[in-house]
Amino acid sequence: MLYHFYIQSKKLSSVLRSVKTLAKPAGARGYSSESVPDRKVAVLGAAGGIGQPLALLMKLNPLVSRLALYDIANTPGVAADVGHINTRSEVAGYMGNDQLGQALEDSDVVIIPAGVPRKPGMTRDDLFNINAGIVKDLCSAIAKYCPNAIVNMISNPVNSTVPIAAEVFKKAGTYNEKKLFGVTTLDVVRAKTFYAGKANVNVPVVGGHAGITILPLFSQATPKANLADEDIKALTKRTQDGGTEVVESTVTELPFFASKVRLGKNGVEEVLGLGPLSDFEQEGLEKLKPELKASIEKGVKFANA
Ligand SMILES: NC(=O)C1=CN([C@@H]2O[C@H](COP(=O)(O)OP(=O)(O)OC[C@H]3O[C@@H](n4cnc5c(N)ncnc54)[C@H](O)[C@@H]3O)[C@@H](O)[C@H]2O)C=CC1
Numbered sequence: 001m002l003y004h005f006y007i008q009s010k011k012l013s014s015v016l017r018s019v020k021t022l023a024k025p026a027g028a029r030g031y032s033s034e035s036v037p038d039r040k041v042a043v044l045g046a047a048g049g050i051g052q053p054l055a056l057l058m059k060l061n062p063l064v065s066r067l068a069l070y071d072i073a074n075t076p077g078v079a080a081d082v083g084h085i086n087t088r089s090e091v092a093g094y095m096g097n098d099q100l101g102q103a104l105e106d107s108d109v110v111i112i113p114a115g116v117p118r119k120p121g122m123t124r125d126d127l128f129n130i131n132a133g134i135v136k137d138l139c140s141a142i143a144k145y146c147p148n149a150i151v152n153m154i155s156n157p158v159n160s161t162v163p164i165a166a167e168v169f170k171k172a173g174t175y176n177e178k179k180l181f182g183v184t185t186l187d188v189v190r191a192k193t194f195y196a197g198k199a200n201v202n203v204p205v206v207g208g209h210a211g212i213t214i215l216p217l218f219s220q221a222t223p224k225a226n227l228a229d230e231d232i233k234a235l236t237k238r239t240q241d242g243g244t245e246v247v248e249s250t251v252t253e254l255p256f257f258a259s260k261v262r263l264g265k266n267g268v269e270e271v272l273g274l275g276p277l278s279d280f281e282q283e284g285l286e287k288l289k290p291e292l293k294a295s296i297e298k299g300v301k302f303a304n305a
């Protein structure tokens, strides 16, 4: 799954693991290059710490045929570098606002890691003042140049940048709740790693992507490890502090809530429910709602100001 790869891209070891898998010839993984349709992916913020390894992973993905790398600076070099990799997709670099439209035109998928990252001591919400404006402008351009694209928001604070994107698209008349995602897969990756080390385990993580709004559901882990309540509490805290898909849903009364979804080529096909929660998780769910609600409202207010 797309999201899995790029969110893992922060860790070099994960990048190398993914590269190993993806570097197999397309046919070896069940794709025949002739039968793969044309698919354009645009990365906005492509020259950054997340954008560059993400561009590499997209270049290695046999499902991508055109890769547009956009940033306000340094994209010609990044595009030349990534373009030397001998895989299917054609790579083009775009730099500065004048070239944003070209970068976005005809895109099927847009991934946004543009904006500033946290420094030690900052919360994700501390990034709001700078990143909200960046995301708003980029989403206005998406509505204009590729209104049908699937949009994946990485820029923080995700709990607010996703609602900002939704408001911009609603105003432009292009909003499709099935095609807007907040990228929170890193929370799932962390929950799995902390729960069971290297073992192959599934752990759903729901809510948002900041602090207590991240709620790992260890009671639904498969296979299950028999851990004491105190250990589950500690693992929950570690996952929340360590750094799924945020979609508009009816899983809770909140308009945006990370939950398990079934994906298809047109975006979300089904939003899956929360499933049975332990008392500890139910308590966590009630605690996260006010904070996530406030972050959503902050984004909506900004976009409509
Ligand atoms: N959702 C998640 O799980 C994660 C989210 N993030 C977030 O992703 C964002 C990027 O992080 P890094 O790549 O580490 O930061 P970075 O500073 O290394 O890269 C950001 C890039 O965005 C570019 N940029 C700034 N304004 C832009 C604009 N208007 N249009 C296009 N590009 C623009 C910069 O030139 C830079 O190349 C941060 O907000 C960070 O918090 C980071 C890791 C995981």
Ligand SMILES: O=C([O-])CC(=O)C(=O)O
Pocket: 117, 118, 124, 156, 186, 187, 242, 243
């Ligand atoms: O923590 C951050 O600022 C970046 C992020 O979203 C993550 O690593 O989960």
